[in-house]
Amino acid sequence: MAKRTMLMIIGLMVSMVGFSQIKISGKISDINGTPISFATIKFTKDSKSFGKISDSAGTYILTLPDTGLYVIAVSSFNYRDSISNYNVSQKEQIKDFQLRYDNASELGGVVVSTKKKKPLIEKKIDRLIFNVAESPLSIGGTAWDVLQHTPLISAKNSGELSLIGKSASVVYINNRKSFLSGEDLMNYLSAMPSDNIVSIEVITAPPASYDAGNGSSVINIVLRKVLDNGLNGSVTLTDMQATYNRQRATAQLNYKYNRYTQSLTAGGTLGKTFSKFYNTINYFDIGQKETLDEKFINNGKPISIATNMNYELTPLSLIGGVFEYTHNNSHSFDYALDNIMGSSKNQYWNNNLGKEKTNLYSGNLNYKYSGKSRQRILQINLDYFQYINSNEATFLSYFDEDNLDIFNGNNSYTRQKAYNYSAKVDYSQLIFGNINFDAGIKYGYTKTNNPYLFYNYTTDGWSYNDNISNHFIYKEGINAAYFDLQKKITSHLDVKAGARIENTDIKTIQLSTDENHHQNYTKILPSAYISYEINNNNNLSFSIKNDFIRPSFSAMNPFRDYSSNKIIEMGNAFLRPGNSLDYELSYIFKRNYIFMAQYSNQTNLSGQLQTIIAPDTLLYKQANYGMFRSFGLVSIVNQSIIKAKWNINLTNSIQWKTLNTNADNIEAKETFPIYNVALNQTFTNLFKTGINGSLYGSYTSKFANANSVSLKPFGEVDFGFVKDFTNIGWKISMYVDDIFKTNIYKGQTIGNSTFNSILSSYYDDRRIRISVVKNFGNKRVRTKKNDDAGNASEKNRL
Secondary structure: OHHHHHHHHHHHHHHHHHHHOEEEEEEEEEOOOOEOOOOEEEEEEOOEEEEEEOOOOOEEEEEEOOOEEEEEEEEOOOEOOEEEEEEEOOOEEEOOEEEOEOOOEEEOOEEEOOOOOOOOEEEOOOOEEEEOOOOHHHOOOEHHHHHOOOOOEEEOOOOOEEEOOOOOOEEEEOOEEOOOOHHHHHHHHHOOEHHHEEEEEEEOOOOOOOOOOEOOOEEEEEEEEEOOOEEEEEEEEEEEEOOOEEEEEEEEEEEEEOOEEEEEEEEEEEEEEEEEEEEEEEEHHHOEEEEEEEEEEEEEOOEEEEEEEEEEEEOOEEEEEEEEEEEEEEEEEEEEEEEEEOOOOOEEEEEEEEEEEEEEEEEEEEEEEEOHHHOEEEEEEEEEEEEEEEEEEEEEEEOOOOOOOEEEEEEEEEEEEEEEEEEEEEEEEEEOOOEEEEEEEEEEEEEEEEEEEEEEEEOOEEEEOOOOOEEEEEEEEEEEEEEEEEEEOOOOEEEEEEEEEEEEEEEEEEOOOOEEEEEEEEEEEEEEEEEEEEEOOEEEEEEEEEEEEOOOOHHHOOOEEEOOOOEEEEOOOOOOOEEEEEEEEEEEEOOOEEEEEEEEEEEEEEEEEEEEEOOOEEEEEEEEEEEEEEEEEEEEEEEEEEOOOEEEEEEEEEEEEEEEEEEOOEEEEEEEEEEEEEEEEEEOOHHHOOEEEEEEEEEEOOOEEOOEEEOOOEEEEEEEEEEEEHHHOEEEEEEEEOOOOOOOEEEEEOOOOOEEEEEEEEOOOOEEEEEEEEEEEOOOEEEOOOOOOOOHHHHOOO
16 A cells, blocks of 8 residues: 555656646757757756757757746857747747858848858767768769778778778668668669768667667768759769779759659669789698689679658658669679699689679658657658579689680579568657657568579580589568667766667578578667767767677578689578677867777677688688677867868777687687778868869778788878869869779788688779769758668668
8 A cells, every 4th residue: 555655656746747847849950941960959047057959850859847038059060159038938839940150141131151061070979970071072973982981981892891890880871771781782882972972970889779780880871852842953974994994874853842852863884893813822731832813804784773752741740752773784704813833733724704683672661750849759661672683603714825625614503582571660759858768669571582503514515513503591580679768967968778679580491402490589789878068178978889790691691602613602501690799988079089999899700711621622601700809099180270271080090909710620819909090181272273172091000800811001092173163053073092002902811720811902993083063953952861761680681
């Protein structure tokens, strides 16, 4: 009885507190109506202040103790502070604010706004924002070009993408996760024009609302959206000269009529790419040395089209859809001189002809409802994608350079057909007056079907090999739920905590061998954040994130892919997910100086190991190889050397990384420092010509992954110019990559006493790019705010 009475008293007290509180909400935007995220708003009365920070849509929700006259101060970087008196008279009120740029001036009631650019780098509680702005890099380039110049991101032309100090990363586009990885993701982003990018968000500690399995790092590409009624867009023509010439054309269209909005992007590329590799392999047990001097030419014709549609059903509800299609039809030619010292026959000429066709279809339907005063938000996402990839490769090895006498050969045909459907529901509400509560559930199902046909060359023609041929089926179901709680404890202190639970059920079937495998695991993943604003010039934040890393679908495919008679690639259906635990402490001084200390501990990692099948066959095998620990220090300086003329962004990073590999007779444990530095300089209105320029340089002292480490540093120097003919809507840009041809990787294997492999690789990074852009239509755009697709985590693993 006493317990029940106490609960009734507590409930009565809570309801009385909620009854007496005043709720006020609104939107903070600039004079053009563009939302301003992370603006600070403070209501002050009787020497007591109550503050909030606007979200990414520029909205805020604030709880006040009572009605009355308040002094309201609104501020944001690069905008003039707004101070005004306001009488709060109702229990629920909506109050919007508009801020002016700090260099705007008013003449006779007409505002002449010379918009000041945002800083190149911004640091928030859980992410780093790289504002692409109007640099030569953003004109005529691609999303992949921008990623290669974004602080903390390592984007290699082999398709590898990760953050410094992390083993894996996933890409989102407008908060919707891409379903591709590796070379497929690189090709997709290489078809996306950089002109349409607002910013790149590097999320080093994704909150619980993001899908798990990403290895604690997310890269979000934020695109633009039309604001005014009417049609606008642009057409970009680009010519690129490296070893071969390539051409790219892209078009963007944005349309808005009252409550209906649609955007469309389409593009395509023609031309060849070139790469070369030199590999020295020492087989110690048999006293043999092999060198492979290899050149690779790929003639691809990627095209892509994407459209995003939204319709406002009511002022409080929205329905939308997204459709994406990409296609690539490529032919490749790989030729190599194979020298074997210690064998009776010591020289071969290898040719590898490849034909690959890829089609990808993706669709999304979404619904969003926002309650009055924006205190409740319901979002529903239904998603589907289908991915079809067919690849035919023919390898022939000859005794002579004239390709007359065949020594060895094989032919393989692979086809991957994958589909996924998912449903996701997210709900947000303000509870107890001043706590933001987010929760959601998700279900997703993925199936891949992979036949593999393999033929050996004989003097009588091609002979089917049923020992190597296979048929692999993969099925995966994911159930997930999460919650996040965020509270502004004081005007200076903000805290956030949450957790995500995911259950994964996997079934693999090899039809040829009648092998079945089943995995089922559940992960509970907490996360926490705290941010303390000491004053306007000093801010401290800390985060801790628990996550795991799912293997890609292709990595779990157990096929043996023979790229030659002595080089085999092999998947592993028994791969287990890796685990990660990450800490990050950040300090921001005057918003231009960012310092971070990071610690990461990742275990049970999976990846491609280099080993051998005795006596002299090189095997690239997927395996759970071990763990790594990393402690890193990062500094980011964004400073104006000459105001409005010359700006620099300098990023320094040093890590102490311990790599422990123990799998397939490979044992290695090494600790070594890794130093990265990147300097990006931008120049405005050079010599009063209206030409803007940029100069970029990067240096990496070492790289390590699985059982391979680099042997020498690598980096690059780039520069570019852009001329904007605003009056006629034209832009012309030129960009030169890797001027000194220094972005060459050279590494070797570690941890195996029977062999070692020393590989040098170059991906034709040195090139010149010239672009012409024509803009048309109404000019006002704003940042898109899309919702994460329900099939987010599955898509990225193809």
